[in-house]
Amino acid sequence: MLDIRNLQVKADDKEILKGIDLHVNAGEVHAIMGPNGSGKSTLARALSGHPEYVVTGGQILFEGKDLLEMDPDTRAREGVFMAFQYPVEIAGVNNAYFLKAALNAKRKHHGQTELDAMEFMQLVNEKSALLDIDKSMLSRAVNEGFSGGEKKRNEIFQMALLEPKLAVLDETDSGLDIDALKLVADGVNAMRSPERAFVVVTHYQRLLNYIVPDFVHVLSGGRIVKSGGKELAHELEAKGYSWIDAA
């Protein structure tokens, strides 16, 4: 599904990713771990097409298509979703309205009919029951005045509605207490399917107790320095990142 080849990315004129190779198949969950400044969030943002991250070399194929040729909104409509580390507040824009616009933009892109308000609310009811989400969140402005936990849950809720093929979680666990973390993880687990892939970027092994990955990659200095199965995360937890740097 996702094929990253020798990806090099700059931000603020600084070279951050120095050649990443990663292959993700549908149905797999890949965890990207690494110390601060290793480039793991950069990888997530480059996938989503964030304008501040400039790809200077390499290739990203998404379902055989050149992802780097697509602008951020096209990538999203093609099925790439990123859960933000810091979800953005948009005052005055109703959350439900925002979600409906996003969903319909995607449906239109795929030649499907747009959902009307009734159909949309039906879908919302279905998904919020699945994720145990408080619907009152929908009548508020996008992320405005949301607590850290609410913001992250809203991200997962958006993901559930938009049903992406590839979901990238950019340090979704940061700033969450254990209860909020579990809720978010439950949401992600409910969405795991043979057709969908996840790239989970995290600093801590903690999240991976709840979202159990198929593969773990360790990033350091802009390169993947070690890859393995889920046991690699435990090993990191026990030995610390310095173990990798020393290796």
Added chain:
Amino acid sequence: MTTATETIEQLANREYKYGFVTDVESETIPKGLSEEVVRLISAKKNEPEWLLEWRLKAYRLWLTMKEPTWQNVKYDPINYQDIIYYSAPKKKKVLNSLDEVDPEVRATFDKLGIPIHEQKIFAGVAVDAVFDSVSVATTFREKLGSMGIIFMSFSEAVHNHPELVKKYLGSVVPHTDNFFAALNSAVFSDGSFVYIPKGVRCPMELSTYFRINAKDTGQFERTLIIADEGSFVSYLEGCTAPMRDENQLHAAVVELVAHDDATIKYSTIQNWYPGDKEGKGGIYNFVTKRGLAEGRRSKITWTQVETGSAITWKYPGCILKGDGSIGEFYSVATTNNWQQADTGTKMIHIGKNTRSTIVSKGISAGHGQNTYRGLVRIGKNASGARNYSQCDSLLIGDKCGAHTFPYLEIRNTTAKVEHEASTSKIGEDQIFYCRQRGITAEDAVNMIVSGFCKEVFRELPMEFAVEAQKLLSVSLEGSVG
């Protein structure tokens, strides 16, 4: 420049689609202003002596006045001798019905989406169409007339209802009010006149559509609306002009009078030509609008969506004279490219228990400069008066500006006055967030702007709220990325 800002700017740069010129034979007087010109305009309109005297009084006063300079806008001095003060499409004969309107002029209004044949009219809106200096058509007159409602051009009202015109003309905005009001009083050519009799609820929206067509011409219209006891009227004005490299002056006066228990809702969708991307050309929109809430429990609501004009200078206000009267002002003002706006309101509380609400939303993009200037004055005798003001500014990009000048004068200790203000910016992070959800940058900006303006849009008559929203998205096109 970052991509986000680029998109914002592209959004802002869509072409002005009302910029065409109609090729119609006009009767135009030579450029310049003098007592002779004032007399000529009055003679062309076959006016009674008292009105000519009124004009001359205003003209003589105007000669002694100075153009105001306190407003937060910049422009080269206006040469008042370089303006044509009267231009009218030539009439072949006296019009007997709407079908006889010059086909070119009618085609112009059709093209603008303003139907002046009654059978084609939309959603029960009666229209008065003003082309350059004169009113060319007023629809639904008979139907309204059967209820005693008068809706006609100002010039006709002067002849058909002189007692009403004489009684109310200048009663809210006297010719001494300000430089541009004095100029208007001297040279005004046409406009709309509305009278709603006691206890009548006007069954349809009344609307005047202003079009400046001729080159080098100023438009000086005058609108007078009187709502007698217990009546209700909702009125809407719209305006457009061709794209021209020279600036054109529009100095209008609007006067509203609401008697006991009467309500006037006055909505404006202002879309005069704003000038090009370099700031060349465009309309100077220097307008005086005021409503007198004369009667007890009377109510006046101003709603304005200002997207056009190179410069906008207007402060639609309410004089709350009647006890328990209410004044409201809802405004969205957009400045993009090199547009400048200095706009707001005046709420003058005189009567007891008078209430006013001000909601102002300023949007600046490109190099636009947007100023809110508002006065809330609570008089000595206005016990129990209340005011709530909210002024919000939204910035798009980093070369524009927003300014707020609230003036509060409170002379009664029982008054309650609240003022809230905020400034926000459409951030690149917000736009990227929307894009990551599949929403284009353009739609993202429109969504954020509509959310920002919704308190004002919901005050507009329904069919126009949709129109206003579209207009806003067009006028901000090219403003993000």
